[in-house]
Structure formats: C-alpha cells, structure tokens
Amino acid sequence: MVKVRIPSPLQKLTDNQVLVTGKGGTIKELIDDLERQFPGIKGRICDEDGHIRRFVNIYINEEDIRFLNGEETAIKSGDEISIIPAIAGGETDV
Amino acid sequence: MFDFKEDQIERYSRQIILPQIGGMGQKKISEAKVLIVGAGGLGSPLALYLAAAGVGKIGLVDSDKVELNNLQRQILHTTIDVGKPKVISGQEKIEALNPEVKVVTIKKRLTSENALNILEDYDLVVDGSDNFPTRYLMNDACLFQKKPLFHAGILRFEGQVMTILPHQGPCYRCLFPEPPPPGLIPSCQEAGILGSVAGVIGTIQATEVLKFILGIGDLLVGRLLVFSALEMRFHLVKVPKNPHCSLCGENPTLNELIDYEEFCLLRRQR
Ligand SMILES: [Zn+2]
Helix, strand or coil: CEEEECCHHHCCCCCCCCEEEECCCEHHHHHHHHHHHCCCHHHHHECCCCCECCCEEEEECCEEHHHCCHHHCECCCCCEEEEEECCCCCCCCC | CCCCCHHHHHHCHHHHCCCCCHHHHHHHHHHCEEEEECCCCCHHHHHHHHHHHCCCEEEEECCCECCHHHCCCCCCCCHHHCCCEHHHHHHHHHHHHCCCCEEEEECCCCCCCCHHHHHCCCCEEEECCCCHHHHHHHHHHHHHHCCCEEEEEEEECEEEEEEECCCCCCCHHHHCCCCCCHHHCCCCCCCCECHHHHHHHHHHHHHHHHHHHHCCCCCCCCEEEEEECCCCEEEEEECCCCCCCCCCCCCCCCCCCCCHHHHHHHHHHC
C-alpha cells in the first residue's frame, strides 16, 4: 500500500479526499488501481494512449518518475506518491 | 558610507541590521529593477513587500480593472478602487507605502509582440499571472533574455513556487513541457482560491526575489515548493533540468515566442 496525494483539480473524483491509498507494483498499476476506486481519474492523469499527460507529473517521494522509469517505475510499500499538475489562477481567466 | 539619508536608514533599519543585508544589501535592493506581471492575488503581496523593502523600480503589468470580486484576495486594491485600472490602483498603494520606489505602469496584456521589449528594462521578472499562455510566454521570454523568473501558481487551497535561473537550472517547460488544453483545466465556476493562500505564495515569491537580489541563501532552483493549506504542509520535489526540454534542452526546437492562439492552432493540427 502506498499513500497518494491528490491535487485540487482531481479531488472532486476522490470525494474531496486529499490523501488516498492505492496499490500496485508500478506507477501504471497504481493508476489502474486508483481508477477502480475513483472512476474517471485515469482519464484526467493519462491521455487516450494511456500515457501520463504532459502537464501532470507524478513523484515518488520527491523524485519525478519521468527521470526514473516513467510509468513502469517500481513502487514499494511506504512510498508517498504525489500527483502534481500545472496550476494557474483560480481567477476568471483560467 | 552608502549615502543613505537619515529617514532611509530609519525606514530600513530592521533589515539593514541583519548581517546578511547591511548597508551593502540595502544598496542592492534600492538598485534592483523588478517586473511584476499581474497585479492580482500574487502581485498584491509581491508589490507590497518589494516596495516596503525598498526595491528601486517596480514595473506593474496588468490590463484589467479592479472588480469587487477581486478584493477577497487582491490586497493591493480597496473598495474605492473598483473600476480603476489595477496598475494605477497598485501604483497609488506602492507610492503611499514607499515614495522612494519608482513605479512604471504597463496597462497591457503580455504578448509575443511586446514581451521582449517590456522585459528589457528589468533585472528580473515575477510571475503573478493567472493563466497558462502568459506563464509560458514569460518563461520563454525570460529564457531568451536570460532574466531570472520567479514563478508561482495558485488554485483553491494549493500553491506552487519555483525560481528559474535560465540555463543554470530547469525552466517551467522542463517541469511541465506543455500547457493543458483549455477543456482540461478547471472552468471559471469550478475554480476558486482562498485569499490567504495567494498571500502565502506571493510572500514566498517576494522572499525569493529579495534573496536573489541580495545573493543570499538557497533559491528554489531545481526544486518545486508545493503548498497545501488544507494539510498545512509544504512539500519540496526535485525538478531536474530536462535534456529534452523544447526550450532549454540539448536540441531546442522553440526559438521564438508563441501566443495562446497559436498554441490552440498547433493543437488542432495534431
Ligand atoms: Zn527547460
């Protein structure tokens, strides 16, 4: 089990929970597990081809998985996963 | 020794007394030229703290007028300013706080046409913008002109801060290669922001700016600071310089400024 931090824009899908738990051996499996728990979340994180969107980053503890093994990066129990999207505003222009 | 007037020494005494600042540091602050893009939620604490610290010249870029729904977070403006251009309202507040600051008002939206020209007169740029096109434009323009950029973003109860020193550290595109397409980001109605979160984040930006001017401490270069007010938690993640960055990577493909409209066109063509 790993802890996953859900950013504001996706919290509607997690019933406003900031911190959720998930399982899987890799980031890819974790995202599938999150999708089972919170239907719709995968489509926000990944594009149609299942790749993580270019304005969303996923960190294992403080490391960006793009500089590790991408979606295939292994995770282990106790890791803290953060989903961090680009954010702008909260103002009318967004 | 530094040619300060007596009232200047009095005004800045509580920071001049800091060994990391002193008269030499105050002189650096008074000579600094800072461009603040956006006189809103982030721009408000930025403008106030930088003016209070005695930054020599502050440029304010904003094309909007003050609206009543701005006042919940944009503490640079007050109720009687509603309807007034934000840059004018901002200038009045800065001059009231510290008449020594030279304020330049630029009542425009930053575009690919005017960005390089506007940036030219400043040592560094602070991102107080509320939208992705302006943010990417600023990132690219600062990289081309090798100007430090102090980035931040806020949404609801969260904020992100990063300091960009072109070529020395990662840029915003190293972190997020592309802006989100319009449909995938929260809509006007969906979004919102707790005013004090803008204050926290803008104040951190101002602190980074002053540290840079003074040449002290460790900047948020190569590190993204993520703030969650609900958890009351600050979290640092690593941001490596991306060798594949389209702007500052080994084989850059971007060599001119792009506007939002063109972003959309490019996206539709794919
Ligand atoms: Zn870059």
